[in-house]
Amino acid sequence: MPSYDEAQAIAGDTSAQRLLNLFFIFNASTRALSTEEIVSDSDLGYGSPQRDSDLRKFRRDRAKLAEQGIQIVEAKPLGAAESEESYWKLDRENTFATGGIVTRGDAQTLAAAIDEYLEGQATPLGRPLRSVRDKALELAEGSTPQTRDEQTANAFDPILDALWSAFATHKKITFSYRNARGEASKRSLAIYGIFSHEGCAYVTGLDDASQSIRTFRTDRIEKVWRPKGTYNIPNTFSIKDYVFLPFDFGEGESVQAQFSLPASMPRAAVLACTHGRGEVALAEAGSWQWTIEVRDIDAAASFALSHAREGLRPVAPQAFVDAWKRMIDKVVEAHGA
Amino acid sequence: MAHSDRVTNALWMLEALTAAPGHRLSAAEMRRALACTDEELDGYLDLLSTLADRQGGARAIAYRQGDSIVLEGDAARMRPLRLTAGESVALAHVIHALELDPNLSKRLERALIAPGIEAGNQQPLLATARTYGPFYQELSEAIEDGVRCRILYRAQTDAQPMPRLIDPIAFEAFDDYAYLVAWNVEKDAERRYRLDRISDVELTDDSIGRREPSDLTVEDHLAQTGTIVTVECPASSDDFSSWSGVVDVSPSPQDPCRLRVAVRVSTVSWLFDQVLAAGGDMKIVEPTAWREQLLRYAQELSQGNVAP
Numbered sequence: 346m347p348s349y350d351e352a353q354a355i356a357g358d359t360s361a362q363r364l365l366n367l368f369f370i371f372n373a374s375t376r377a378l379s380t381e382e383i384v385s386d387s388d389l390g391y392g393s394p395q396r397d398s399d400l401r402k403f404r405r406d407r408a409k410l411a412e413q414g415i416q417i418v419e420a421k422p423l424g425a426a427e428s429e430e431s432y433w434k435l436d437r438e439n440t441f442a443t444g445g446i447v448t449r450g451d452a453q454t455l456a457a458a459i460d461e462y463l464e465g466q467a468t469p470l471g472r473p474l475r476s477v478r479d480k481a482l483e484l485a486e487g488s489t490p491q492t493r494d495e496q497t498a499n500a501f502d503p504i505l506d507a508l509w510s511a512f513a514t515h516k517k518i519t520f521s522y523r524n525a526r527g528e529a530s531k532r533s534l535a536i537y538g539i540f541s542h543e544g545c546a547y548v549t550g551l552d553d554a555s556q557s558i559r560t561f562r563t564d565r566i567e568k569v570w571r572p573k574g575t576y577n578i579p580n581t582f583s584i585k586d587y588v589f590l591p592f593d594f595g596e597g598e599s600v601q602a603q604f605s606l607p608a609s610m611p612r613a614a615v616l617a618c619t620h621g622r623g624e625v626a627l628a629e630a631g632s633w634q635w636t637i638e639v640r641d642i643d644a645a646a647s648f649a650l651s652h653a654r655e656g657l658r659p660v661a662p663q664a665f666v667d668a669w670k671r672m673i674d675k676v677v678e679a680h681g682a
Numbered sequence: 683m684a685h686s687d688r689v690t691n692a693l694w695m696l697e698a699l700t701a702a703p704g705h706r707l708s709a710a711e712m713r714r715a716l717a718c719t720d721e722e723l724d725g726y727l728d729l730l731s732t733l734a735d736r737q738g739g740a741r742a743i744a745y746r747q748g749d750s751i752v753l754e755g756d757a758a759r760m761r762p763l764r765l766t767a768g769e770s771v772a773l774a775h776v777i778h779a780l781e782l783d784p785n786l787s788k789r790l791e792r793a794l795i796a797p798g799i800e801a802g803n804q805q806p807l808l809a810t811a812r813t814y815g816p817f818y819q820e821l822s823e824a825i826e827d828g829v830r831c832r833i834l835y836r837a838q839t840d841a842q843p844m845p846r847l848i849d850p851i852a853f854e855a856f857d858d859y860a861y862l863v864a865w866n867v868e869k870d871a872e873r874r875y876r877l878d879r880i881s882d883v884e885l886t887d888d889s890i891g892r893r894e895p896s897d898l899t900v901e902d903h904l905a906q907t908g909t910i911v912t913v914e915c916p917a918s919s920d921d922f923s924s925w926s927g928v929v930d931v932s933p934s935p936q937d938p939c940r941l942r943v944a945v946r947v948s949t950v951s952w953l954f955d956q957v958l959a960a961g962g963d964m965k966i967v968e969p970t971a972w973r974e975q976l977l978r979y980a981q982e983l984s985q986g987n988v989a990p
Contacts (some may be wrong), residue, residue: 366733439797480769647961673983
């Protein structure tokens with residue numbers, strides 16, 4: 346959108362005005378405000394002939410302010426009867442940051458950890474995490490928010506920011522996507538989770554077109570449209586199940602395969618190898634046993650060989666062990682033995 | 683831009699102006715922080731000017747004065763907000779991924795994180811394949827304070843973790859791996875240690891001077907220490923596309939459907955893993971001694987004679 350048009354859109358954004366005004370009057374008020382005072386106030390953006398509609402709007406607005414960290418909560422005046430109408434106030438303790446708890450050292454540790462996390466990866470988490478870093482430093486050091494540096498401001502990426510914004514507000518996002526084969530499509534996605542892998546970021550969620558959970562690489566998203574339509578994330582969803590391994594892709598039925606790793610391998614190294622997928626247990630035989638669903642046995646054998654020096658070995662089923670041995674035989678044959 | 687982003691930006695302006703000396707910030711600073719144009723900044727000022735409490739008579743007064751943006755009066759002044767719900771979820775993920783100290787996590791929850799979000803108890807919606815291990819914070823503090831450390835480290839070819847005496851210098855990250863850059867005291871040389879392979883850290887009583895990491899890239903390091911190896915693979919293969927030490931790619935003189943890739947390699951075991959994982963599609967051409975070594979290794983591996 347050209348800058349002038351966007352400026353007009355900002356100034357005339359009635360939804361943003363209503364939300365900011367709601368916060369403003371609660372922040373300025375020293376008393377609790379009744380539901381009636383809010384929903385009848387046409388200056389505030391309510392006060393329509395449909396009271397029920399305004400009540401629902403007020404409820405949605407409280408939820409939207411909560412996403413911004415602003416908590417408007419119910420408060421009944423002392424001695425009020427249960428039947429009396431609701432009163433509302435700003436929960437200042439849970440809305441405003443509390444000084445004197447996070448030390449300067451804490452903030453610096455956190456800032457360094459965030460910088461470390463973001464190094465070498467373009468991720469939708471860039472914007473929120475830089476904001477967290479700035480806020481922690483501001484709170485601990487009493488510095489002003491204008492200390493955001495140029496690097497921070499320049500790090501914003503409109504597509505990654507739009508993906509984050511859609512995820513954070515649980516709104517479906519539509520985007521144009523070009524897959525690895527160069528085929529373009531327009532998708533609409535309810536983003537359930539985000540992960541990074543080998544320097545790339547991925548969004549996973551319910552894809553409208555296929556009505557299934559799909560994963561998209563963010564650097565293949567070419568254009569995004571304004572998010573709309575809210576959704577809920579199923580409480581059984583875990584993004585860890587979607588951090589893929591090379592043997593996840595295949596046409597056939599999946600089989601449960603077992604690998605082993607040396608017991609001397611630190612737990613974190615096991616996690617790095619397995620990506621936290623499947624089940625890992627320390628067996629009595631003195632090795633880590635990793636059990637995981639495999640869709641492509643040959644790819645699993647290749648994966649085991651790519652980590653052979655670390656001690657990754659196939660254990661079961663026999664077809665998996667055979668595929669691993671066959672692959673070694675081919676290497677031997679290719680080298681003319 | 684979504685309504686919620688505009689609300690976020692307007693709230694940030696109120697926070698920033700409240701905290702600024704004289705409640706005044708330069709327009710340039712604000713444009714940079716909001717990543718917006720001058721016209722858009724005026725749009726935000728217009729948006730803020732609509733804030734008013736008709737009953738109480740309070741209203742927000744924010745305006746441009748020369749090259750400054752000024753917030754006037756008390757009504758719109760605002761203490762720093764806690765993190766938004768989304769920011770809190772992102773922070774909880776980082777605390778979990780880097781295994782930061784639980785006490786720090788608790789303090790952040792009390793002071794900053796949105797209510798209802800706990801660092802260690804969130805539905806897993808964010809993930810990274812990069813593993814930092816349990817010693818990131820301890821090593822970070824050792825770097826900050828300049829403390830010599832004794833670590834237990836299991837290199838790729840070690841059967842067991844081995845002790846190293848190191849002066850930690852910095853962290854680095856490539857793709858899915860995070861590394862500690864450190865000075866190995868016994869080797870008297872800089873080394874990189876994958877954080878997930880460190881199984882213990884002990885801080886010594888020795889203080890060390892500040893060292894800067896060398897600015898050698900992986901390519902520089904390979905150029906200094908690597909052996910040039912030629913491998914052959916199908917022309918359609920992209921197995922070598924992520925390798926750092928590739929020095930030449932050319933068609934195979936024997937087979938136009940295959941490529942010859944000359945690559946600098948510093949660790950023979952790394953190359954063997956690559957060749958084995960390609961299952962016969964990739965072949966070591968030179969040096970001959972490496973081919974023979976690979977054959978011995980492959981046969982021993984197949985017979986179960988290579989200790990994991």
